[in-house]
Each structure stands twice: as C-alpha cells, then as structure tokens.
Amino acid sequence: MANLNTQKPEITYPCEWTIKIIGSDKKAMSDIVDSVMKGRSFTVSDSNTSRTGKYISLKIKLTLVSAEEKQNIYTKFNAHKEIKFVL
C-alpha cells in the first residue's frame, strides 16, 4: 500500500496503482494500453478532456507487484509518440 504522508514514505508491493496517459488519438491510445498491459489484470476508463478537446486522458488501474514493474510500464508508455504524458 502506498503511504507518502508519513515521515518515511514507503510503497509496499503488491499494491493498487493508477496510471493516467494523455494523448490526442483515443483509438491509438487504447491499442497501446492493450499492448503494454498484455498479460496483466487491469481496467481502463475515460478521464478528463482538455478545454479545446484536443487532448484526452485514459485512466488505467492495475495491481503492481514491484517498483521494477512500475518503471517498466512507464518506460513502455513513454516509448510511444502517440502518448504525450504519463502520470
């Protein structure tokens, strides 16, 4: 469980985690989510849309088993030019 408010914040794995990806092409983003999350249990849902409607975000909920797995997922999302930001 993630607890960042204590004096020595720690993240204990496995834990529930939410990753948000931001981009402009929803179809391409959905395909990338399926590709990166292949073999994992996760849920994906629509999140915010920018004021002009140019950018959308998708929220991915999953269970992480380690910090390495988290880094690996972030790195894979970063590699796609259709993904503008990963939060």
Next chain:
Amino acid sequence: MKKVFVLFFASVILMSVSVIAAETPDVRQKAEPTTTAIPSANAETKQVADEVSVAAPSGKVLKNQAVDATAATPTPSEITSETMQKPTDKSTVAAADKPVEKAKDANIIHINSSEEFTKLVNNKAPVLIDFYADWSAPCDMINDVIIRISNKPDVKYKVAKMNIDMYHELAKEYEIKTLPTVIVFQNGKEVGRELGVQAESAYVSMLGTH
C-alpha cells in the same frame, strides 16, 4: 364757468397721482438691497466651506474649525484612511520583532534558466532534479519527499526543481514524458532516473550509489 371748474378739478387729481407715483420707487429701492443681501451671504458661507474642505481634508481638523456642518463631516474614505493608519504602524513594529522563518524549501534550487540547468548537470557532486508541472497531481505528491531530501544534514548533493512547462526544449531533449521524473546528474552524465511517484528510499538510493 362750469368747464373751468371741471378742468381745475381734473388738474388737481393729476398732480396728486403724480406725487404718489413719484414716492413709490423710493420704497422699492430700499427693499431691493435687502433681497440681494441674502444670496451674497450664502455665497460667502459656501466659499469658506470650500476653502476649509481643501485646506483640511481630515475630519479631525475640521471639527475645531467648523464653519459649515456639511464641510466638517469626514467622508467614508477619510475615516478609513485615518483609522487604518494606527494599526499599520503597530503591525510594522510587530513584524520587526518577529524572527524571520526559513522557508521549507530553502535548500531547493528552483531552476530559472537553461544556463543554470546546464551548470547543475555538470556539477561535480550529484544533483537531483525533479522535473514537474503545476497541473500534475502526482508531482504534488512527491513535493514533501523532495523537500525532506534537500533538508537532510551534511549532504554533498544538490536538489533542484524544474518546471517543464517553462523549458519545453529541455524536457524534449531529456525525454520527460512521465510526471514526475526525477533524474540524478553528475559531471554532465545521467546516473539515475525514477519515473512516476516513488518512495523516498528510491530517490535517496540514486544519490547514495554515486
């Protein structure tokens, strides 16, 4: 004879009327100055009141020199300015007595130019840089962690923060797509990178291993 009598009587009447007509303007001339004297007195009062208003904007002074009640009454803005002066003086004294508190993030370098960024990257001792954006909630989550790391005693590293929205080119050059991204640089090289929210120990270990 009868005609002569009628003419005489008519001339007497005309003379009487002319005498009465000649006396009437005198009465009017005396009355007229009285009626014009009142407006001139009002104008004089107004002029004094105007002069007092200009010379003494403060209601306090006007009470002693009150010529006209309207002019002596201070306006709301005058009351406000007068009542606000005393507390301001007291608060100034109180602020001078209070010791200055050091900001929590006083040990964090907030990067203000690309030159400053380059200088930090080339630093001999490790430099931890937190790449963040104001609109990113996860960046807020690690803010206290970064402050704690910067405030550890007797450290040889530096801690800095860079707002990626102000330096798009640098963010692109260093492939900052995950927020927050924390990178440790030393002697111009990237020696560690953590993506997303991490525990404090993850950031400290990047600094400790170099």
